[in-house]
Amino acid sequence: MIAISASDENMRTAELVKIQSSVNMLPIFANYDIDRMKATAQVVFDLFEQEDGLDALFGLIRENLPQRLFETAYALACDVAAADGALGEQELRMLEEMRYELNIDRLHAAAIERGARARHVT
Numbered sequence: 001m002i003a004i005s006a007s008d009e010n011m012r013t014a015e016l017v018k019i020q021s022s023v024n025m026l027p028i029f030a031n032y033d034i035d036r037m038k039a040t041a042q043v044v045f046d047l048f049e050q051e052d053g054l055d056a057l058f059g060l061i062r063e064n065l066p067q068r069l070f071e072t073a074y075a076l077a078c079d080v081a082a083a084d085g086a087l088g089e090q091e092l093r094m095l096e097e098m099r100y101e102l103n104i105d106r107l108h109a110a111a112i113e114r115g116a117r118a119r120h121v122t
Contacts, residue, residue, distance in 0.1 A: 078116035
């Protein structure tokens with residue numbers, strides 16, 4: 001979620017609120033230590049500054065997130081990207097990369113994206 005928000009180098013308030021509410025409300029984060037969020041964000045920022053940082057980021061995700069949660073991660077990223085009402089080129093590219101790196105089926109991705117769009121339409 002942090003990576004998609006930071007992908008356009010502009011973490012908007014709506015995106016940050018979406019991240020915070022997701023962590024606070026969703027059962028998947030029931031045992032998540034909220035104090036780790038700042039450190040996690042710093043790792044993402046540091047990786048974005050490295051030449052191969054995106055590859056390293058997806059490597060960390062694959063190592064630390066069970067495969068059964070890859071679609072959930074993609075859905076949460078879509079929700080964060082849609083939270084401010086507009087998806088820029090960099091956010092779209094990051095979602096595309098995420099689909100590829102996490103091996104999200106294209107049909108499943110389309111359904112997830114449509115759901116995010118429907119939840120955030122104004």
